[in-house]
Amino acid sequence: MLRRWGSAGLFLVLGVLLWIIGESVFFFLAFALLAAFVSPLIFPRSMPAAEAQRRSAADGRAIVYWRPGCPFCMRLRATLGVTSRRAYWVDIWKDPEGAAAVRAVADGNETVPTVILAGSPHVNPDPRWLRSQLRAG
Known part of the structure; x- marks a missing residue:
């Protein structure tokens, strides 16, 4: 089950890190959307x-x-x-x-x-x- 969500989780973590480091909500939102797109939810x-x-x-x-x-x-x-x-x-x-x-x-x-x-x-x-x-x- 974990590998099904691996890519989505990775993108979400990257978005959070970029938000914290760069203080930009844009990066968080972009990576959150990418995480949703690669998750099993869209199928x-x-x-x-x-x-x-x-x-x-x-x-x-x-x-x-x-x-x-x-x-x-x-x-x-x-x-x-x-x-x-x-x-x-x-x-x-x-x-x-x-x-x-x-x-x-x-x-x-x-x-x-x-x-x-x-x-x-x-x-x-x-x-x-x-x-x-x-x-x-």
């Missing part, structure tokens, strides 16, 4: 891989495998905006089965984000492409 609620796979088989929605602190996952989530709710999100740090599913399609690596869309895996897809696919589906 849709994760579910176990088995549940995501079962639901995806029933309704055809995409499955997005991600992990906290991943800059590519953050970029994907920021680009998707509200359309991110049209996919099932699996945190591979919380779910070993999800990590295994990613390794199975990414040559043994835990490369995220990995998206399973219509049964086809897409490792680190273009966020704009995925957004258009989710809107169409």
Whole structure:
């Protein structure tokens, strides 16, 4: 659980230190916003891989495998905006089965984000492409 919040905590501590040293609230606010952006809070609620796979088989929605602190996952989530709710999100740090599913399609690596869309895996897809696919589906 601690590593999920590691990046956010580090940014928050840096912001506090810069505020104390430089007496500037601006740095604190900037780093606090950055901490919020890299925290797990901005992602849709994760579910176990088995549940995501079962639901995806029933309704055809995409499955997005991600992990906290991943800059590519953050970029994907920021680009998707509200359309991110049209996919099932699996945190591979919380779910070993999800990590295994990613390794199975990414040559043994835990490369995220990995998206399973219509049964086809897409490792680190273009966020704009995925957004258009989710809107169409």
